[in-house]
Amino acid sequence: MSVCGVLQVHSAPPALCPHIEWAVAGSVGTAVSMPWVSQPAAPGSLRAELAWHGRPGTAGAITSALAGWNRLRFEVTEEASPGCDAVRYSYTPDLGIFSAVTSGNGDIMVPEGRLRAAVSLAAAGGQALQAELQRLLGTAWDNELEPFRRASDGAPVRWLNATG
Numbered sequence: 001m002s003v004c005g006v007l008q009v010h011s012a013p014p015a016l017c018p019h020i021e022w023a024v025a026g027s028v029g030t031a032v033s034m035p036w037v038s039q040p041a042a043p044g045s046l047r048a049e050l051a052w053h054g055r056p057g058t059a060g061a062i063t064s065a066l067a068g069w070n071r072l073r074f075e076v077t078e079e080a081s082p083g084c085d086a087v088r089y090s091y092t093p094d095l096g097i098f099s100a101v102t103s104g105n106g107d108i109m110v111p112e113g114r115l116r117a118a119v120s121l122a123a124a125g126g127q128a129l130q131a132e133l134q135r136l137l138g139t140a141w142d143n144e145l146e147p148f149r150r151a152s153d154g155a156p157v158r159w160l161n162a163t164g
Contacts, residue, residue, distance in 0.1 A: 005052050005059050005078040009034070010148035011045040012072050020072070023065040028054045041151040045071070056084045060099075063089040067097050073148055077102070085109070090141040098138040110136050 012020060017036050025032040034048035052058065059078035066074060073092050080086040085101040088108070100108040114136055122129035134140070 001056060001081060002053050003056050003058065003079055003081045003084070005054070005062075005076060007050045007052065007062055008075045008149075009046075009048050009050075010073040010075065010145055011039050011042045011047060012074075013044070014046055016069060016072060017046055017048075020066065020069075024050065024052075024062055027061040027065050028052050028058060039148065039151055041147045047148070047151070056081045059087055059089055063091065063097060063099075067091055069093075073145060075145065077106075080104070090138060090145060092141060092144050095140055095144060098141040100138055108137050 007024060009020060014036075017034070021032045021034055024034075032050065034050050036046040036048045039045040039047040052062075056078070059076040062076045066072060070093055075091070076089045078084075078087050086103070088100050088102050088106070090098045101111070103109050110133075118129060118132040118136060121132055
């Protein structure tokens with residue numbers, strides 16, 4: 001079974017770019033060459049997009065391979081497949097990893113159990129419900145990544161098919 005996804009590297013130091021390609025190649029199982037271009041939102045940084053095909057869970061593998069790298073900002077999405085929901089991972093050096101199940105149009109889907117826990121936490125005098133919902137929706141990640149996303153409008157995308 002094969003799924004589709006997209007890796008968007010929003011911001012990376014030029015010296016990291018070959019290492020990113022090597023790490024992604026290890027996750028998708030085939031050589032990777034990404035179309036790096038300058039990132040106006042972070043002068044001196046580069047950005048690139050890569051559309052990929054691979055096994056279910058490839059987005060998580062790519063995220064694991066890249067997470068924790070200094071000065072790297074990225075998002076990885078994976079379409080739904082039989083038995084697997086669609087997913088989006090976002091990463092920034094300051095916030096770490098955010099992951100969410102997504103709908104067909106890209107909306108974040110918050111599972112019932114997480115909503116019940118948020119309401120219970122708010123009712124018990126914990127965080128305000130609004131703050132907890134913003135955490136569940138990844139608002140902090142969206143706020144940090146949005147300038148980088150906007151600067152990427154019109155960026156080239158390269159398709160990659162994994163073997164095996």
